[in-house]
Every structure is written in structure tokens, then in C-alpha cells.
Amino acid sequence: MKNRPFWHDRIENAWKSRAVLWLSGVRRAGKTTLCQSLTEVEYFDCELPRTRRQMDDPESFLDGLRGKRVVLDEIHRLDNPSRLLKIAA
Numbered sequence: 001m002k003n004r005p006f007w008h009d010r011i012e013n014a015w016k017s018r019a020v021l022w023l024s025g026v027r028r029a030g031k032t033t034l035c036q037s038l039t040e041v042e043y044f045d046c047e048l049p050r051t052r053r054q055m056d057d058p059e060s061f062l063d064g065l066r067g068k069r070v071v072l073d074e075i076h077r078l079d080n081p082s083r084l085l086k087i088a089a
């Protein structure tokens, strides 16, 4: 796999000063692969119905992730993505 040091550094630096980062790009640009290669992240694929069900109750979902870095891939698949992000932030 090709390393992406530019994007790794950019994400890590931005994460120091922001609670929420938004990663956008065309399909198959490598967003998922990049996020999964970050260290110390809890990765969730919102494409999966089971994952979406976990997020139906945002507070209890986030309670279990306190202090952790969370990746929410395909977040647009949630019914109310901004509600989850606001509570998380």
C-alpha cells in the first residue's frame, strides 16, 4: 500500500485544534483506506445497518467512546448526521 504522509500529517495537525474534521473527495480517492490507516481511531462504517442502529441513541453510543478518536465513514447514510456530530463535538 502507498503511504500518504501529506494527508496523514494534515489530518493529525487539524485534529489537534478541531473536534470534527470533514474529509471529502471523489469515490475511490482513498478516503476509507486513509482513515483506516490512522493510529488510535475507532472506525465505523455507517453504510452498515448494524452500525446505524448503534447510533440511533447517540448519547449512549458516544458514551462508550469518550476520549477516543472516532471515524464515521459514509456518515451521510445516517438519518441525522449533524445531530450526532453536534453531540460528539
Ligand SMILES: Nc1ncnc2c1ncn2[C@@H]1O[C@H](COP(=O)(O)OP(=O)(O)O)[C@@H](O)[C@H]1O
Binding pocket: 001, 002, 003, 004, 025, 026, 027, 028, 029, 030, 031, 032, 033, 034
Ligand atoms: N494508499 C493506497 N495505496 C494503495 N491502494 C489504495 C490506497 N488508498 C486506496 N487504495 C485503493 O483504492 C481503492 C479505493 O479506496 P477507498 O479507500 O475505498 O476510497 P474511497 O473511500 O475514497 O471511496 C481501494 O481498492 C483501495 O484498496
Ligand SMILES: [Mg+2]
Binding pocket: 031, 032, 033, 073
Ligand atoms: Mg470509502
